[in-house]
Amino acid sequence: MNTPAKTFPIWARLSLATNFILIFAIALLIARQQNLTAFFGLIPNPSTIHPNSQSKAQAAALPVVPKLGQRHKLSYWQWVDILKQEAKVVAQKNPPRLTILAGDSLSLWFPSELLPKDRNWLNQGISGEKTTGLLNRLDLFNSTNPETIFVMIGINDLIRGVSDETILDNQQQIVRYLRKNHPTAQIVVQSILPHEVERVTWEGKEKLLAIPNSRIRQLNQQLEDIAKTEGVKYLDLYPLFANSQGNLRPELSTDGLHLSQQGYLVWSSAIRLYSEMELLIGVRG
Template sequence: MAVASPLLSSSQVRSALHRLQGIPAWALLSLVINGLLFVTVMVLLRQLGRAGDMPSAANAFAADQDVAIAPLEPDLGMRHRLDYEQWVALLAAEAQAVAAIDAPRQTILLGDSLTLWFPDQMLPGHKTWINQAISGENTDGLRNRLHLLDDTSPEAVFMMVGINDLIWGGSAADLVYNVRMMVDYLRQTHPEARLVVQSILPHGGESATWEGRDRLAAIPPDLIRQVNDQLKLVAAETGADFLNLYPLFVNGDGYLRADLSTDGLHLNENGYMVWRTALALFNETDFRP
């Protein structure tokens, strides 16, 4: 059963206390080390494909996990009308609220609309997930607001950011540099936290229906792969972990799989199911108390 503090009922901060059972941690670590995370998620995708339609897949997930699946479109209410500065102010208030009540097992999500729209009920359980994502966010913006998290006490921080840098003509070098600086900053302010850099996802290219499809099509698939290689190197050099989601979402031509996306940029429920499964397996590889 999900537990939410009344203080945070109007925010995206949720307390998810669902117990993940089944495979022991040592076995999950072995799966990841041997590259079987990819195989595990591919099996899930095949199962979803056999399910036929999305509602049945969602219901099967809910039955297995005792979790209700929320609509994919987030219930952001008045937040749809917020400008960037208002978003930052709102997320700052949410971070302060979490810090004030010292929520247990805080896990912070940082990123753009891909992270923002992650359905709360699909996030792995037994953690207090704090979604600090903003639609359209880039690495400059995220780097400039990291100090708002200084008073929180995260157990882990998951970051996926950078696609908007490329969409709007930013350089890959600046993107990677900003991620490195953010990991360094988070390491200084939250030395006990597990820091996880997540790969950038592929995009749908010319087949995308997103309104900025021309800008997407201008980003070569090879550039996404190169950026991810650099992000992996940043993680290794800074002591962060690297969660490579890219292979789970890419098709044979180097673009985002259409069956996991709504428009060639954003994810559908199957896409979030894949991401959720990867997060759940990845979380179980952390042996620190």
């Protein structure tokens, strides 16, 4: 008797197609960016040129390099208070297409000039944040009316020795809280990014290198399962940032953990492409 061919559900095929298109598009972006970097490397630094020898037209032609977000040195509770006030102002204004970044320093330092311009953004990232901290302060933006909430959290838990079980449980509680308090919003769980191995200069190098990137990949697989179970979206950024060894691409990082301008350009492009494809799927659906 012939065994019927195994069929994949529609959501699985859409997920595979979305990830494939994202990876392909960002790969082209990385290649193009590397070529541009090599080209711009031939252009002299404007600070080394005498003012009288450079016209305004020449100055305007020089490449504009986006800056990283401000690295404010504040206490945790000072940050919480600032985020609370910012969320309060946004709730009062109620801007259209509000999109929230919730997470740690990777979200906090997202350069505003690289965020998609067709949305209004509220950044709720705190440097050094763990899943427990984010879970406990989600109520800061309860009064806002977001269209989308992007969540990235977990790397600091790993650095500080938190178990995978606790990380996943907190992630699930975060998703459930957001679904309950923002029922009309699209919740997007983003994968934990890899770290670099060979050229790490971050101050917590030893703790970071003690975390195998293979462990992060396994955690991401479980995060994807949680997203499917809870009925929210999952954006797998890991393949876009990893090299052939599964480590963070050196050109996408400043210290082996945090992202460079090019890294944020990749992330921004992924968000933009993902949003456009979700819109297209919604229209076709």
